[in-house]
Amino acid sequence: MIFEKTVFFPLIISLITTSTALLMLAVSYLKMLKKHNLLLKEEGRLKLHQHKKEAEILEEARQKAAKIIADAHLVDDNAQNEVQEQLKTLSLNKIKDFEKTSTDLFRVYKQELEDLKLNTLKIVNNITKDIENDTIKELKDFKEILKKETYASQKIVEQKIEQQYAETEKEIEAYKEDRIKKVEDEIYNILQNVSKLVLGKAISLQDHEQLVIDALNKIKEEKVL
Amino acid sequence: MNNITYACSNILKSTKTVAQKEQLAQEVDQLTASLFRQETNAFDNALKSIRLEISQIIIDEFLNEEPKGVNKEMVKYFLTELKKRLQNLRVIKLSIAFSPSNHSIDRIYDWIAKNVGDEYILDIQVDKSILAGLTISLEGKYIDLSLKKTLDEVFKNKRQEIIRNF
Numbered sequence: 001m002i003f004e005k006t007v008f009f010p011l012i013i014s015l016i017t018t019s020t021a022l023l024m025l026a027v028s029y030l031k032m033l034k035k036h037n038l039l040l041k042e043e044g045r046l047k048l049h050q051h052k053k054e055a056e057i058l059e060e061a062r063q064k065a066a067k068i069i070a071d072a073h074l075v076d077d078n079a080q081n082e083v084q085e086q087l088k089t090l091s092l093n094k095i096k097d098f099e100k101t102s103t104d105l106f107r108v109y110k111q112e113l114e115d116l117k118l119n120t121l122k123i124v125n126n127i128t129k130d131i132e133n134d135t136i137k138e139l140k141d142f143k144e145i146l147k148k149e150t151y152a153s154q155k156i157v158e159q160k161i162e163q164q165y166a167e168t169e170k171e172i173e174a175y176k177e178d179r180i181k182k183v184e185d186e187i188y189n190i191l192q193n194v195s196k197l198v199l200g201k202a203i204s205l206q207d208h209e210q211l212v213i214d215a216l217n218k219i220k221e222e223k224v225l
Numbered sequence: 226m227n228n229i230t231y232a233c234s235n236i237l238k239s240t241k242t243v244a245q246k247e248q249l250a251q252e253v254d255q256l257t258a259s260l261f262r263q264e265t266n267a268f269d270n271a272l273k274s275i276r277l278e279i280s281q282i283i284i285d286e287f288l289n290e291e292p293k294g295v296n297k298e299m300v301k302y303f304l305t306e307l308k309k310r311l312q313n314l315r316v317i318k319l320s321i322a323f324s325p326s327n328h329s330i331d332r333i334y335d336w337i338a339k340n341v342g343d344e345y346i347l348d349i350q351v352d353k354s355i356l357a358g359l360t361i362s363l364e365g366k367y368i369d370l371s372l373k374k375t376l377d378e379v380f381k382n383k384r385q386e387i388i389r390n391f
Contacts, residue, residue: 184388187388188380188384188387188388191380191387192376192377192380195376195380196356196373196376199356199357199372199376200322200353200356200357203322203356203357205323205326205329207357208321208322208323208329208357209328209329209332211357211358211359211372212321212329212332212333212358212359213332213333213336214358215358215359215370216333216336216337216340216359218370219361219368219370220340224366224368
C-alpha cells in the first residue's frame with residue numbers, strides 16, 4: 001500500500017506521540033509502584049521498630065518493677081499486691097496506648113496509600129484520556145487528509161477517464177467515418193464497374209455506330225471542330 | 226492534267242484510314258519503281274501486284290487512252306502528284322469502343338468529309354474502356370464524347386444519390 005507524503009508524515013507523528021505518551025505512562029506507573037513498595041517497606045520497618053520499642057519499654061518496666069520489689073522486700077504483701085496491681089494497670093494502659101498508636105499509624109498509612117492510589121489512578125486516567133483525545137484528533141486529522149487525498153485522486157482519475165473517453169470517442173468517430181467513406185467508395189466503384197460492364201456488353205454494333213455518329217453530330221452542333 | 230486530278234481524287238476517296246494511306250504509299254512507290262526498270266512489262270506487273278480498285282483507276286485513266294503503251298512521263302507525274310497529295314492528307318485520331326466494319330469506317334469517314342473536310346483520313350484506335358461513343362484528337366484538340374466520360378460525370382455528380390439509393 002503506497003501512502004502520499006501528506007498522509008504518511010502525520011501518521012508517523014501520531015504514532016510517535018502515542019508511543020511517547022505510553023512510555024511516559026509506563027515510567028510513571030513504575031515510579032509509583034516503586035514508591036508504593038517503599039512505603040510498604042517503611043510501614044513494616046515502623047511496625048518492627050514499634051514492637052521493639054514496646055518490648056524495650058516492657059522490659060524496662062519489668063526491670064524497674066523487679067528492682068522495686070527487690071528493694072522493697074520488706075514491704076508487706078498488701079503493698080506488694082498493690083504495687084503489682086498498679087504495675088499491671090500501668091502495663092495494660094501502656095499496651096492500650098501502644099495499640100491505639102499502632103492503629104492510628106496504620107490508619108494514617110492506609111489513608112496515605114489510598115490517597116496515593118487514587119491520585120495515581122486519577123493521573124493514569126487523565127493521561128489515558130489525553131492520549132485517547134490526541135489519538136482521536138490525530139486519527140480524525142488523518143482521516144480528513146486521507147479523505148481529501150482520496151477525493152483529489154478520484155477527481156484526477158475521473159478527469160483522466162473523461163479525457164481518455166472523449167479522445168477514444170473521437171478516434172472511433174474518425175475511424176467510423178473513414179470506414180464508411182471506404183465502403184461508399186467501394187460501392188461506388190462496384191456500381192461504376194458493373195454499369196460499365198453491363199452497358200459495354202449491351203450495346204450492339206449498330207448502336208455503337210449510331211452513338212459515334214451522334215457524338216460527331218454533337219461536335220458539329222457545338223462547333224468544337 | 227484534268228485526268229490526273231480526277232484520278233488522284235478518285236484514288237484518295239478510297240483512302241479513308243491511315244492504314245490505307247500507308248498501303249497506298251507503298252503501292253505508289255512500287256509503281257514508281259517499276260517505271261525505272263528495264264523490263265518491258267515491269268509496270269504492268271506492278272499494276273497486278275497492287276489493289277484492284279487502285280490499278281483499275283490507273284488503267285481507266287491512263288492506259289485506255291494510250292493504245293501504244295504507257296506514257297511513262299504522265300504516269301510518273303501522276304504518281305508524284307498522288308504521293309504529294311497523299312502526304313498532305315491530315316490525320317484525325319479517333320478512339321472507339323468496337324472493331325469497326327468497313328461500313329462503320331465509311332459512315333464515319335463520310336461524316337468527316339462532309340462536315341470537317343475531305344483532306345482528312347482516319348486513325349482509328351479500338352479502346353473498349355470508353356464503352357461507347359468516341360474520342361477525337363485533331364491538331365492539338367482533344368474531345369471526349371465517350372460513354373465512359375458521361376458515366377463518370379453522372380457518378381461524380383450524383384454520387385450521394387447513387388449511394389443513398391443503393
